Amino acid sequence: MPVITQIADAVVATLNAATLSQSVAATRAYLPRAEVADLKTLKVTVVPSSVVNASASRSQSQQDVAIDVAIQKKPGNEQNASFDPLLALAEEIGDLFRAKRLETFPLAACIKTEFKTIYAPEHIENLRTFTSVLTLTFRVIT
């Protein structure tokens, strides 16, 4: 199995084992696709994003593996009180991985967390749906 999918699976396992402010049932997908109707419940999707290969030394190679985590839900209304917990969850997920190694794939250490889209205003405007995408970058030296 490619390293990036092993890391994505380890991210899914970490998310599903974690105690967060909201119950999370993350899944891995190549093409994360949902219908608006499916987003009445929280959807967390882990998507392999990119790999950058480099030499770490004469004998070691380094891979920076980016994994996207999409957090999506259609709240009942557009009040801040509905969106705030979702943004808080996105932050919590970032904190869960920041500067840590993955338990089920300890070769990978998280070196960066970045909100590619802290939230998508167009999804709120056009679909009344919250979408946040967090990119986790893991470094693997072998």
Next chain:
Amino acid sequence: MADLLAQGAAWLESQRTKHLTTTVTYVRNDEQIAVPATIGRTKYEADDGHVVQIEYTDRDYLILTADLVLGGQVSEPLRGDLIREGPREFEVLDWRYSDPYRMTLRINTKHVGAVET
């Protein structure tokens, strides 16, 4: 002098309502009302975000302005209201008047699933 165009538009709207409508339920919070509506447009689209893709059915309803009576008075649609058509539920996202005389509302909705019982 009578406004013939306005009279003609009113007649056309009455014909549309009489012959080209289906009864839907318009819902706002705990209130609901049965209104005749014409299904104006239905599209299936996908919002292709950077990482995630959301698919949705877009649907317009034409409803007489005078028919949308909520809380005892004629009301304008509000974002988040629901339109139930049979077992399916559509959420109001936007609306505008469909004609220059403001006789008909064109209400833009998106399918949000089955009616919850």
